[in-house]
Amino acid sequence: MRVLLIEDDDVLGAAVRDQIASDGHSVDWVRRLDAADHAIAGVPYDLVLLDLMLPDGRGTPFLRRLRARGAATPVIILTALDQVSDRIEGLNAGADDYLVKPFDLAELSARIGSVARRYSGNPNPIVIHGPLQIDLAARSIRRDGRLVPLTAREWALFEAFLSRPGQLLSKAQLEEKLYAFDAEVESNAIEVHVSRLRKKLGAEIIVTERGLGYRLGQA
Numbered sequence: 526m527r528v529l530l531i532e533d534d535d536v537l538g539a540a541v542r543d544q545i546a547s548d549g550h551s552v553d554w555v556r557r558l559d560a561a562d563h564a565i566a567g568v569p570y571d572l573v574l575l576d577l578m579l580p581d582g583r584g585t586p587f588l589r590r591l592r593a594r595g596a597a598t599p600v601i602i603l604t605a606l607d608q609v610s611d612r613i614e615g616l617n618a619g620a621d622d623y624l625v626k627p628f629d630l631a632e633l634s635a636r637i638g639s640v641a642r643r644y645s646g647n648p649n650p651i652v653i654h655g656p657l658q659i660d661l662a663a664r665s666i667r668r669d670g671r672l673v674p675l676t677a678r679e680w681a682l683f684e685a686f687l688s689r690p691g692q693l694l695s696k697a698q699l700e701e702k703l704y705a706f707d708a709e710v711e712s713n714a715i716e717v718h719v720s721r722l723r724k725k726l727g728a729e730i731i732v733t734e735r736g737l738g739y740r741l742g743q744a
Contacts, residue, residue: 526550526551526571526572526637526641526681526684526685526702527550527551527553527568527569527570527571527572527701527702528545528550528551528552528553528570528571528572528573528574528637529552529553529555529561529564529565529568529570529572529573529574530542530545530552530553530554530555530574531555531556531558531561531573531574531575531576531579531584532554532556532574532576532603533556533557533576533578533579533580534576537626538554538556540630541574541603541630541633542554544630544633544634545633545634545637546677547677548634548637548664548677548681549664549676549677549678549679549680549681549684550637550681551681551702551703551704553568553570556579556580557579557580557581558579558581558582558584558587559581561573561587562587565591565596565598568701569701570598571598571599571641571702572598572599572600572601572637572640572641573591573598573599573600573601574600574601574603575587575588575600575601575602575603575620576602576603576604577602577604577606577611577615578604578605578606584602584604584615585614585615585618586618588600588602588615588618588619588620589618589619591619592618592619599621599640599641599643599644600619600620600621601620601621601622601623601624601633601636601637601640602615602620602622602623602624603624603626603628603633604623604624604625604626605625605626606625607625621640621643622636622639622640624636635662638650638661638662638664639662641688642661642662650662650663652687654687654741655727655729655730655742655743656668656669656727657726657727657730658670659687661684664680666683666726668725668726668727673725673726674725675722675725676721678703678718679718679721679722679725681702681703682699682702682703682715682718682719682722683722683726685699685702685703686731686739686740686741687741689740689741690741691740691741692740692741693734693737693738693739693740694738694739694740695737695738696715696738696739698738699715699738699739700714700715703715703718715739719731719733719739729742729743730742
C-alpha cells in the first residue's frame, strides 16, 4: 500500500514510518496539512495516518474537507487527545479508526491491516486462491500446506494483485504502490519481484500482458 503519514513529531513520525516500511508498505511523511493537501492532490493513497494537532491547524477540519470532496481513502487518526468527545468528533468527521498515543507499533500494523481488509471488501483475513492459503492478518502464505516465506516487498506486491483480482496493473502503478517519493527505484525492480513471486508461488500466479502490465492469475 501507499501510505501518507501526517505527523509533526520527529521521533514518533520516524518510528511509525519505519514500522510501516518494515511491513512492506511505501510511506510519504509530511509534517503539515498544506503539504498533505499537496501530496493527496498528486498521489492516489491507499491509507492516511492523521495527527490531530499540526503546526498549521487541526486534523479534524482537514478530514472533513477531505470527505466533503468525495475522497474515500481510509483514514486512521493518531493522536494524544484521548477524551471520548475527541474520539466521537474524529469518527464523525470520517475517520475509520482512532488510535491514542502512546501506542504499540504492532497494534498500529494490525489496525492498518484491518482497515485495508474492510476497504478491499474482504474483512476475512483468510483468503484461498487456487493452491494458496493466504492469511492477511499474519501476512503469511501456504502453498499446498507448505509455508512460503516472502520478503516485505514481495508480500506488498502480491497484496497489490490480491486486492484487485483480475485487474491489469501497469508497472508504473505497481511502483507507485511500493515506493515512496524519495525512494530510488531500479528500472527492472518490478520484473525482479514478479519473477521471484512466480518461483515461490507458481508460474501461473501472476500473468504478464506484454507491454501493458501484470494481473493476478486465475485461481
